[in-house]
Amino acid sequence: MNRREFTKAALLGAVAAGLPIASFAQGSRTIAVMFDSLQSPFWISSFDAFKAEIAERGWTMLENISNLDDSRQFQQVQSMIERGVDGIVIVQTDANAVIPAIRAANAAGIPMVHYNRPPAESDAKSVAVQADNRTIMRDTVTALVEEAKKQGGKYKAALLIGDLGDQNAIARRDGFFDVVDQNTDTVEVVARIATEWNADVAFAGLTNALQANPDINFLVTSSDFLHPQIEQALKVAGKWHKRGEEGHVLFAGFDGDEGGYARLADGYLDAVGVQNVFFEVDLTLNALQDMWDGKEVDDLLLDPGFVITPYNFEEKRDEMWGYLVWKSQNG
Amino acid sequence: MVSDTTVPPRKQGYRVLIARLLSEPAFTVIGLLVVYTLAVTAAVPGFLGAGTLSAIFISLLPLLIAVIGQSFVMIVAGIDLSVTATMGLTSVIAGSVMTANGGYLADSALAVPVGIFCFLFFGALVGLFNGLCVAFIRMPPFIVTLATMMFVSGAAVLYSSWHTTSVSIGGLPSGFTRIGYGTIGPIAFALILTVLVVVAADFGLRRTTWGRWLFAIGNNPTAALISGVPVRAVQVSAYTLCGTCAGLSAMIYSARLETGTPVLSQNLLLDIIGSAVIGGVSLFGGRGSVLAAFLGVLLLTVIDKGMQFIGLTLFVVLSVKGAIILLAAVLDALRLRYAEGKS
Structure with missing residues (x-):
């Protein structure tokens, strides 16, 4: 040629x-x-x-x-x-x-x-x-605070905040504070971790927060995609325990992805705000x-979304998109 | 003589072709442009329409300004990795001055002129800092500008967070946003601005002593110094101009987005350096022109636009652009080897 x-x-x-x-x-x-x-x-x-x-x-x-x-x-x-x-x-x-x-x-x-x-x-x-980010987050944190009150004691909270250029991140942050500001007798916020929707930044921020405040026992993330990093940071800090086990950190997520579903099913997560x-x-x-x-x-x-917790798990999981993804991946 | 007689004529033809391609990367770029455009037009017939061509031309203007600035630095065998961070910083500083949402000069007649000054001044300031570190402290450009990039991008986010509850600053005055969209008669304002930069840069590089000094330093800084070239001052001027061009480019991008944002064009660094290299500005210094910068920017912009038109996934887009930039960098290295072999 x-x-x-x-x-x-x-x-x-x-x-x-x-x-x-x-x-x-x-x-x-x-x-x-x-x-x-x-x-x-x-x-x-x-x-x-x-x-x-x-x-x-x-x-x-x-x-x-x-x-x-x-x-x-x-x-x-x-x-x-x-x-x-x-x-x-x-x-x-x-x-x-x-x-x-x-x-x-x-x-x-x-x-x-x-x-x-x-x-x-x-x-x-x-x-x-x-x-409805603010309402869903408000309902999610309310469920977590109710659980905290049920278990008794005082809680030190950390919030993983998203990128503040994103209106959703702002609404979720505001929904969190709507609830904790009304429950200061139960929850004190000791760490606000800016993640910029970046997993590495989130991991570093949470690790630092756990070192500075080893008594953190109430954790809320603005997105479920950060779960792997949160799990790793909690494991390193010796705080990765299931519900009912000593040292369990009350933990809530947002989105309702397959990781959120799996951790809720396994007993590590206490509430998830689900977007449909x-x-x-x-x-x-x-x-x-x-x-x-x-x-x-x-x-x-x-x-409007909804909140899924261990109490309505069986009833609500079919509406959770993460469950359908999880089911397709795990048979 | 001996070599001429021992190399078969067919092989000589290839050598001439390779030598031509290496010495004139413009041919390669134009060839790629033609082939790519034909292929995309076959897939999407509207691609060669006047509207698309005009959009390509208008969209490449701020990138071209940034690439021209980078070319000054690359000609003196340097590199500026902080340009995109500089663009973000100038964008939020100027935005904080001009924004109607509580800006320092909100609703003042001075807002736009002072905002424009901020783009240029703070761009030049970052460039000046880089230049001083490279020329006087003899720090490697890669490390200096990488560190500056980290510092400046962090500072931009921090600065922005002091001025707004979100990350970006909206509400920029229409007098400013007209820089992005407005026209003077039938001609886009951004085009006039870019043509002024192109003409000034081309004149500076080809017709002034300063331009010859840039090439002399890029080819051999020691020989340039011995010849009486004020090497340090010229290096500082190249970095300062690069920063100023980054500020000017940020001004057009910010005006188009009507927003001051610390992450303005944060993923554009490879496009800026890649465009320069594709056009023929050497990573090793001593070689480059405004035409080279233009051709590189044109090729990358057309490639981007074509893949947007087809609707290809990001991963394909990144792979294709990365491959072309890699090819250009390899050709640049071969060009250097060829030149060394000849000498």
């Missing part, structure tokens, strides 16, 4: 490689699903749920992951607008930085739905689907459908 033949073959190959993608994009509706990362089971499960539900509806999905880069995500939104998608589902990193992207979608007449994270307030029009992934995905796609149909859609659609 000479150089000219090689060049021709390479070009033909490149064109042929693109054809399946071109034909794939011929669905009735094309949705851009734009996440900022797939860094936790919640986001992975959500992403998979979107893929499945979009295919179920006979639509086509184009995916874009921004790798936590706001500028890149803005460019991705512009690309999807130029591509002529019918709707955009977005998970932004920063509530403020997404506003220009909403404006761009507004100008192009393309409906945009924020999945699980609302944007900051602005004049730009979009719909947000969100778990499948409900939120449905809510998101239904919102797009309603906007295409010209119906009025509220700016904020709430997933």
Whole structure:
């Protein structure tokens, strides 16, 4: 093969490689699903749920992951607008930085739905689907405080806080303090650990907090994806014990992923605030459908979520998305 | 003479081709651009539309400014790993001055000019610090700028947390955000700003003594010193300009996002250095141009845009970009070996 033949073959190959993608994009509706990362089971499960539900509806999905880069995500939104998608589902990193992207979608007449994270307030029009983070966290911490009161004694608490650029992290933090501030006779907060939604940062922060306050016996995490790091830090501190065992740390999580389910089932976790992934995905796609149909859609659609504890475990676990993931992984 | 007669003509042809590719990376970049664009257009016919091409061009402007700044430093055989952290720091400082949500100069006519000054001043300040450490304390650029990156990115988050309950600072005035979107007549303001930087940088590199000094230092700092080049001062100027360009780039990014954020473009470092290397700015110093920076930025931006259009997963995008940057770095090393072999 000479150089000219090689060049021709390479070009033909490149064109042929693109054809399946071109034909794939011929669905009735094309949705851009734009996440900022797939860094936790919640986001992975959500992403998979979107893929499945979009295919179920006979639509086509184009995916874009921004790798936590706001500028890149803005460019991705512009690309999807130029591509002529019918709707955009977005998970932004920063509530403020997404506003220009909403404006761009507004100008192009393309409906945009924020999945699980609302944007900051602005004049730009979009719909947000969100778990009622503050209420779910409030209910979760209430369940933990009730357990503490049942067992008696005073508790030293640590809270793992998420990235404060994320409205959900702020709401979960506020939900935690709504309860503990009313129960200072039982719970004293000795550590607020900023995790920036980063597992390594969380591990280092919790390890330091446990060294500075070895009597921590009440722990709440703003996301279940941090469970492996929390387990490791508690093990190192000699505090990883099941309910009923001496030295058990009262422990609550948030999200309801498979790790949360497994630890709750094994007796290490006392309460989990659950976001309903499948409900939120449905809510998101239904919102797009309603906007295409010209119906009025509220700016904020709430997933009420629920709290699962050892007391309602059997009754509630089938509604917990993490249980379904766990079941599919473990037969 | 002997070697000319012993090498078969076919082999000589390949050597000439390799020599050409190594000495003129622009050919490789343009070739890749054409092949890639054709492939993406085959998959997504709208890719070559005027709207997309215009969007590619507009989106690459702030990256180009940052890459030009990095090129100054790379030409003197240095590297600045702190550029993205500098961008984050300038973004939040300027944001805290301008924001309508309790900014230092909220609703004042001075907010935007002072905000712009903050981008440039604090960018230059970080660059100056890097330059002084490299030139006068003789610290390796890699370590200095890596440490600066850590310090500055931490400081940016801390500073931001003093000014807002969340991490980012919104509510920037429309007079400022117009830098990102606004036009003067039919021409984007960001384009005018970038063209000014491009023209000034190109003039500085090709038409001034300072530009020749940069290349001389990059090729051989000892020989440059003996020849009377003020090596330290020129090194400091290169790092300071790099910081200033980072500030300017951050200004356009912040205006486009309408937000001051400490994590502005935090994942852009490899794109900045990679673009420069792809275009032909040498990691080993002494080689580079504004055109090289532009070609590198254009290729990476087109690749990004194409993969966004197709809707490929992040992992494919990262792998493809990483492979191209790696290829460019290998070609750069081969180019150096080839040049050494010739001399």
